[in-house]
Every structure is written in C-alpha cells, then in structure tokens.
Amino acid sequence: RRTAMPKSVNQKQKLLFLLDYLRQNTDETHTVTTPQIIDHLAANGIRAERKSIYNDIQTLCDYGYDIIRTEGAHAGYRIADRTFELPEVKLLVDLVQSSKFITTKKSRQLIGKLEQLVSKNDAKKLQRQVVVADRNKTSNEKIYYSVDVIHSAIAENRQIRFHYFDWNVRKEMQLRKDGRFYQVSPWLLTWDDENYYLVAYDADAGKMKHYRVDKMLDLSAVDQARCGRTDYEQMDIASYSRKNFGMFAGEETTVQLLCDTSMTGVIIDRFGASVAMRPYDDTHILARAQVAVSPQFFGWLAGLSTHIRVIFPDSVVNEYQIFLQEILRSYTDMQ
Secondary structure, three states, rough: OOOOOOOOOOOOOOOOHHHHHHHHHHOEEEEEEEHHHHHHHHHHHOOOHHHHHHHHHHHHHHHHEEEEEEEEOOOEEEOOOHHHOOOHHHHHHHHHHHOOOOOOOHHHHHHHHOOOOOOOOHHHHHHHOOOOOOOOOOOOOHHHHHHHHHHHHHHHOOEEEEEEEOOOOOOOOOHHHHOEEEOOOEEEEEEEEEEEEEEEEEOOOOOOEEHHHHHEEEEEEEEEEEEOOOHHHHHOHHHHHOHHHHHHOOOOEEEEEEEEEHHHHHHHHHHHHOOEEEEEEEEEEEEEEEEOOOHHHHHHHHHHHOEEEEEEEEEHHHHHHHHHHHHHHHHOOOO
C-alpha cells in the first residue's frame, strides 16, 4: 500500500507559486519542464509529484489561463497569453522614458514595474532599450502627489490651491505672484507638447486657464465647491489643444494658410483630419484653421520657413511681419 505524501506548509499556495513561475520564466520562445516546476516548488517548501503538476496546470487552464504544453526538443509548458504583450510593454516603456514630466527616479521605478508584466527573458529586452539618464526630465518629485490631489478634487467637486513657479537664471525655483497662492477650480488633466496640464477655471479672471502640473508646489484641496461648469462644458478640449500652440494662450482667430502641397501632412498633424483644406493651384493648398495667435504660433510658422505662409487676416499677417522684423532687429543691434 502506497503511503500518501505528507502535505507541506505552503501547500495551499501551490497554484500561486506555479502561476508566478510560469509568468516569470516562460514566453513564446521559453518553456519550463515538469521537473523544473517540481524543483521550483520544492525550493519554496512545497512537495509535488508529476501527476499533481498535470492536474494543477489543468486547474489553471479551467480557470481561464492559456497554458500551452509543447512537445519535442523544447517540451514543457508556457503561458500563451498575457494581459500585456511584449510590444505593448515596449510602447509603455517608451512613453515613460520619453515623458518630460516624469522624473528620472520615478521613470526607473515605473519601468521596473513594467518589466514585471513580461517574462525574465523579455524583461532583458526591455532593459536594453531603456535610456533615461540623458532625457530632459522634470525635477519636481511631487508631481505624482499633485496629480492625485487634482484627481481627488475633481471627483469631490472641490477647488484647489497651489504655488506656481518659474526657473530663474540661477536655476532656482521662483514663485509667481510674489509667493501668493493660486486658487482655481480643476476640471481636466490633459497632455500637450510633452507636458501635463491642468485645465481649470479661474474665478478672478472669469475664464478657463491651463497650468503645467510639474510647476505646481504645495498643492492642496480647498473646502469650496468648483465653479466654471458652464465654461468647461462648452469647451472642445481637442480643439482647444490644437488652437493653443504649446498651450500658450492668445486671441483666437481664424487664419488662412497658403502651404506647399508637401505640407499637407504637417497641417493635418497640427490641426486634425477635419481641418478645412482645398487645392489652391498645382503646387499649393489653402488651409483654414482656428488658432490662438501668439509668439508660439509665429514660431511654428517661422520653423516651416517659406513652405507655409499666413495670408489672412491682414492683422495677423502684419503682426507676424512685426514679429520677424523684431527678431532681425535684435540681431542687427548686436553688431
């Protein structure tokens, strides 16, 4: 008569250890064998037999995990599906490491957590593509706390207050408004021009404004209900981002742009596929768009040289000419 194998202390955790082992050590090109699984469980104080491993694998499959048994030279088991596939995790890693508003320290922490979504072998592929140190990153470590406070204030319909800073020539944070607090009604967090922005209602100014989250300090919720709901509900956020170059506000104006046909993609990228656009002649197109006229809009135009020209209205044409002349004059004055 065969004596039953005594149960080990961690027997109730057996399926969890097995699942973690499969997640960490298998992928499309790597499998683990039954003896390897038994050895892993034994190293964690769990006794197991070959037949029980078969039953455990089947239990996990019955629950919904897609575990494949392979035959041949690489016989064994592997997990076939994951919540995130390797290309998806690579994309997330790219987003984290290229995001200016995430500090270098936090970027490394987040990427470390993302690596846990794939096998150890695939994690090595992620590590080879990670370059964080030389990125242009914010130094405000409290941005994550700020984002959390903002989300909570929006959910609880409360106003927030904060200090807002700029950098001075000595690379020091210098508070705006002589150190007085800003108090606004938060409505939305949005991403634009590689930065994270809060769109909020400023009751004193009577309009919606935006603020870079990484430039906020000492942020806290205020026990006052938000205002500006009507203004927010009337906003078209996607349109707002397209009109405001680099999120710099200006007088909203409809402009006509005469563009080389090669600039068609540039216009669509900037203003969206719904932008009003038509052929002008054999080599040009005419585009019409709503923009917030600002130095940033003129800088965008200047960067495209003669390939895109603003031709209407005359007031914007004249303002752009003055903008360019002042730049030339500043260089002339240096001689």
